Amino acid sequence: MPRHAAIDLAPPVEKAFLVAVDTGSDAGWTAEDSLVELANLATTAGAEVVGAEWQNRRHIDPNWYVGKGKAEELVAAKNETQFDLLVADDELSPGQQKSLESLLNVKVIDRSRLILDIFAMHARTHEGRLQVELAQLEYQLPRLTRLWTHLSRTQGGIGSRGPGESQLETDRRLIRDRIKKMKARVDEVRQNRETAARGRDRRLMATVGIVGYTNAGKSTLLNTLVGSVVALAEDKLFATLDPTSRQVKLGDGQAAIITDTVGFIHKLPHQLVDAFRATLEEVNRADVLIEVVDASDAHFAEHRATVQTVLDDLGAGDKPRLVVFNKSDLVQAAAADGAGHAPTIAGAVFVSALTGYGIDTLKTALSALLASLWVDVDVHVPYTAGELLARIRERGTVELDYLARDVRVSGRVAPVLAIELERVAAQWAESLDEAEVPAAP
Numbered sequence: 522m523p524r525h526a527a528i529d530l531a532p533p534v535e536k537a538f539l540v541a542v543d544t545g546s547d548a549g550w551t552a553e554d555s556l557v558e559l560a561n562l563a564t565t566a567g568a569e570v571v572g573a574e575w576q577n578r579r580h581i582d583p584n585w586y587v588g589k590g591k592a593e594e595l596v597a598a599k600n601e602t603q604f605d606l607l608v609a610d611d612e613l614s615p616g617q618q619k620s621l622e623s624l625l626n627v628k629v630i631d632r633s634r635l636i637l638d639i640f641a642m643h644a645r646t647h648e649g650r651l652q653v654e655l656a657q658l659e660y661q662l663p664r665l666t667r668l669w670t671h672l673s674r675t676q677g678g679i680g681s682r683g684p685g686e687s688q689l690e691t692d693r694r695l696i697r698d699r700i701k702k703m704k705a706r707v708d709e710v711r712q713n714r715e716t717a718a719r720g721r722d723r724r725l726m727a728t729v730g731i732v733g734y735t736n737a738g739k740s741t742l743l744n745t746l747v748g749s750v751v752a753l754a755e756d757k758l759f760a761t762l763d764p765t766s767r768q769v770k771l772g773d774g775q776a777a778i779i780t781d782t783v784g785f786i787h788k789l790p791h792q793l794v795d796a797f798r799a800t801l802e803e804v805n806r807a808d809v810l811i812e813v814v815d816a817s818d819a820h821f822a823e824h825r826a827t828v829q830t831v832l833d834d835l836g837a838g839d840k841p842r843l844v845v846f847n848k849s850d851l852v853q854a855a856a857a858d859g860a861g862h863a864p865t866i867a868g869a870v871f872v873s874a875l876t877g878y879g880i881d882t883l884k885t886a887l888s889a890l891l892a893s894l895w896v897d898v899d900v901h902v903p904y905t906a907g908e909l910l911a912r913i914r915e916r917g918t919v920e921l922d923y924l925a926r927d928v929r930v931s932g933r934v935a936p937v938l939a940i941e942l943e944r945v946a947a948q949w950a951e952s953l954d955e956a957e958v959p960a961a962p
Contacts, residue, residue: 534567534568534569535567535568535569535605535606535628536568536569536571536602536603536604536605536606537563537568537569537570537571537604537606537607537608538570538571538572538573538574538595538598538599538602538604538606538607538608539556539559539560539563539570539572539573539574539608539610540573540574540575540576540586540587540591540595540607540608540609540610541555541556541559541573541574541575541576541609541610541611542575542576542577542578542581542582542586542587542610542611543575543576543577543578544577544578544579544580544581545577548826549820549822549823549826550787550820550823552575552576552577552610553575554820554823555610555787555788556573556575556610558786558787559573559608559610559632559635560573562632562635562636562639563608563635565639566635566638566639566642567642568606568608571602571603571604572598572601572602572604574587574591574594574595574598575610576588576591581611582617583614583616583617584616584617584620585617585620585621586609586611586613586617586621592620592621592624593624595607595621595624595625596624596625599625599627604627605627605628606627606628606629606630607621607625607627607628607629607630608629608630608631608632608635609621609629609630609631609632610631610632610788611631611632611788612631612632612633612788612790613629613630613631615663615664618630618631618664632788632790633660633788633790633792634660636786636789636790636793637653637656637657637660637790637792637793640653640656640793641653641657648710651703651706651707651710652707652710652796652797653796654703655700655703655704655707655792655796656790656792656793656795656796656797657792658696658699658700658703659700659792659795659796660790660792661696662693662696662697662700707796711798711802714802714803726768726776726777726778727775727776727777727778727808727809727891727916727935728777728778728779728780728806728807728808729769729777729778729779729780729807729808729809729810729811729887729891730779730780730782730803730804730806730807730809730810730811731743731779731780731781731782731810731811731813732782732785732804732810732811732812732813732828732832733784733785733812733813733814733815733824733828734784734785734786734813734814734815734818734821734824734825734827734828735784735785735786736784736815737784737813737814737815737818737824737847737848738813738815738847738848738874738875739781739782739784739813740765740781741847741874741875742781742811742813742845742847742872742874743765743767743779743781744874745874745875745877745880746767746769746779746880746883746884747767747769747779764780764781764782764783764803765780765781766778766779766780766781766803767779769884771884771885771887771888771891772884772885772888775888775891775892777808777887777891779811780803780807782801782803782804783797783801785827785828785831786827787823787824787827789827789831794831794834794835798835801835802835804832804835804837804840805835805836805837805840807837807840808841808891808894808935809840809841809842809843809887809890809891809894810832810837810840810841810842810843811842811843811845811887812825812828812842812843812844812845813845813847814844814845814846814847815847815848816846816847816848816849816851816852816871817848817851817852821846841890841893841894843868843869843870843883843886843887843890844868844869844870845869845870845871845872845883846869846870846871846872847872847873847874848873848874848875849863849871849872849873849878849879850873850875850876850878853871853878857873857876857878862882863878863879863881863882863883865882865886868886870882870883870886891935892918892933894935894936895917895918895933895934895935895936895939896933896934896936896939897932897933898919898930898931898932898933898934898939898942898943899929899930899931900929900930900931900942900943900945900946901924901927901928901929901930901946901949901950902927902928902930902942902945902946902949903926903927903928903945903949904927904928906928906945906949909941909942909945910928910930912938913930913934913938913942916934916935916938917932917933917934917935917938918932918933918934919931919932919933919934920932926953927949930942
């Protein structure tokens with residue numbers, strides 16, 4: 522019986538060539554630095570990076586992205602490396618993309634399209650897929666001009682005569698309709714999240730959002746805090762997109778709901794920020810943020826600036842924050858085996874989520890930060906508010922004085938709890954006033 526060779530159905534690996542323009546306007550980032558990150562993105566997407574070029578220019582060329590001379594040099598690079606995919610480090614206009622494709626006869630994409638592709642690969646939940654598809658549609662809509670060359674009428678014959686509609690306009694209308702439907706479905710996701718958030722508020726559990734640059738170790742940190750694997754943690758850019766929330770005990774009876782969120786990156790496409798706003802609103806709802814920084818990355822300062830920019834866009838730039846320098850095992854000998862006491866420098870905690878180094882220090886610092894947000898209260902509530910009093914004992918540092926008619930509550934509690942206490946106290950005081958008003962003769 523003849524043997525047949527196994528058929529490899531895997532698609533061929535694309536050979537990617539990277540190109541960037543350095544205008545000097547991106548503080549802290551050179552084109553060479555940005556290309557290193559772009560290469561990691563291309564590798565994450567499954568391509569083989571075979572070369573890269575960058576050019577210093579005052580402005581990006583409106584027709585070619587790079588200058589015309591540099592564009593012609595890419596032809597020689599193609600002959601040498603045989604690349605079949607060109608990736609630009611900045612977002613390309615449809616005209617720039619078309620010019621490069623015509624010159625090189627290869628597929629041309631930009632950084633935004635590459636990141637969108639990675640998000641599509643890693644979106645595992647229904648929510649994640651909805652948000653990625655919405656971002657892809659919004660990215661695609663203004664680029665339809667170059668996708669179609671046929672502009673024939675879509676209908677003909679009796680009953681359909683008239684100005685008709687070009688194929689291009691049909692496609693635009695279909696995509697706009699699809700975007701409208703996708704936005705409605707993403708709004709449903711947002712409403713579901715708000716319902717879940719209200720449930721957490723009723724329990725009066727402190728909430729913490731983990732933010733940071735992609736691949737800084739956010740998911741690994743959540744897993745270590747929880748004590749089990751609850752979030753996917755891989756040494757890849759954007760390994761996880763879907764937020765994961767878990768309750769974490771911080772010590773002294775205090776606990777918090779901690780949520781891991783999608784990582785940020787330099788030149789994050791605005792379509793992604795808009796599409797993932799339902800998910801990223803977890804950041805806005807959090808009482809405090811844990812900003813995870815890769816201590817071993819030479820560009821951590823630039824990464825922090827990127828994180829700050831995205832948080833500002835979300836309206837969470839001024840939210841109380843605990844900075845955590847992760848991956849200390851790569852820069853500190855004591856952190857490699859989890860030995861020794863983790864230092865706290867200028868309010869920042871040094872940890873290794875991998876070895877567990879500094880986790881106790883992190884929990885203590887987080888507990889102190891949450892407690893610092895508490896407010897002073899001194900109110901009287903009725904004995905009938907027993908359920909509220911029980912929660913106060915769990916979520917505050919208070920003294921309860923049991924008086925003849927009511928209970929005096931004094932001390933410090935979480936802001937949400939303070940609001941509820943003030944409301945109950947006001948209602949109780951009003952009822953007492955009404956009871957003491959003498960009846961009319």
